[in-house]
Amino acid sequence: MADLRRSLALALTAVCLHLSGSCQSEPASKPAESPLPTPPPVSSSPALPVDEPARGDLRRRTVYVPAYSHIPRNGKSDVVSQLSILLSVRNVDPTAAVTLTHVDYFDTSGHRVRRYLDQPKVLRPLETAEFTVDTFDDKGGSGANFLVYWEGPSDAHPLLTETVMVGHLGAGHVAFASRGVELSRPLADTVDAAREEPSANAP
Numbered sequence: 565m566a567d568l569r570r571s572l573a574l575a576l577t578a579v580c581l582h583l584s585g586s587c588q589s590e591p592a593s594k595p596a597e598s599p600l601p602t603p604p605p606v607s608s609s610p611a612l613p614v615d616e617p618a619r620g621d622l623r624r625r626t627v628y629v630p631a632y633s634h635i636p637r638n639g640k641s642d643v644v645s646q647l648s649i650l651l652s653v654r655n656v657d658p659t660a661a662v663t664l665t666h667v668d669y670f671d672t673s674g675h676r677v678r679r680y681l682d683q684p685k686v687l688r689p690l691e692t693a694e695f696t697v698d699t700f701d702d703k704g705g706s707g708a709n710f711l712v713y714w715e716g717p718s719d720a721h722p723l724l725t726e727t728v729m730v731g732h733l734g735a736g737h738v739a740f741a742s743r744g745v746e747l748s749r750p751l752a753d754t755v756d757a758a759r760e761e762p763s764a765n766a767p
Contacts, residue, residue: 620718662716
C-alpha cells in the first residue's frame with residue numbers, strides 16, 4: 565500500500581512538472597500592432613497669381629540714368645581710369661509691351677553725344693534692351709548720363725534701368741552699377757537737339 569502511494573505521488577509530481585514546463589514554453593502573446601498612420605493626401609501646388617493686363621491709356625515717360633565713362637584716380641582730376649558702360653533697359657511688366665522711342669547719351673556738360681535708336685523699339689513683356697559705350701570712348705566723362713524715352717499703358721510697371729561700369733583701376737579692376745530714376749514729368753525727345761555735339765551720330 566505504501567508503494568502504491570509512493571508511485572501515485574511520483575506520477576502526480578511528473579504530471580505537474582510536465583504541465584509547468586508546457587506553460588513556460590508557450591510564447592507570450594504579442595501585443596496587437598497599431599495600424600500605420602495614413603499619409604495625408606498630396607495637394608497640388610497653388611496656382612501662381614496672374615497679373616491683370618495693363619489697360620491704361622498710352623503714356624509717355626522719361627528715365628534718367630547716371631553713368632561714368634571714367635573716374636578720377638588718387639583724387640586727381642587729370643589722372644583717370646577709363647570705364648566701359650553697359651546700359652540695361654528692362655521691361656519688368658509680365659503682361660504689357662512698351663516702346664522705347666529714343667535712348668540718348670549725354671556728356672558731363674549736358675550735351676547729347678549720341679542717339680542710339682534710329683526707330684522705335686518695342687520691348688515685349690520681360691524683355692531687355694542693352695546699349696554700350698566702349699572703354700576708350702571718353703566723350704561722356706565722369707558725369708555722363710542717359711535719357712531713356714518710352715511709352716506704354718499708363719498702368720504698366722515702370723522700366724528698370726541700370727548702367728554697369730567696368731574697367732581697370734591701378735593693378736586691379738573696378739565694377740559698379742547705377743540705377744535710373746523716372747522723371748516726374750516726361751521730356752520731349754527733341755528739346756536737346758540745339759545742344760547736340762557734332763559727334764552725336766557717332767557709332
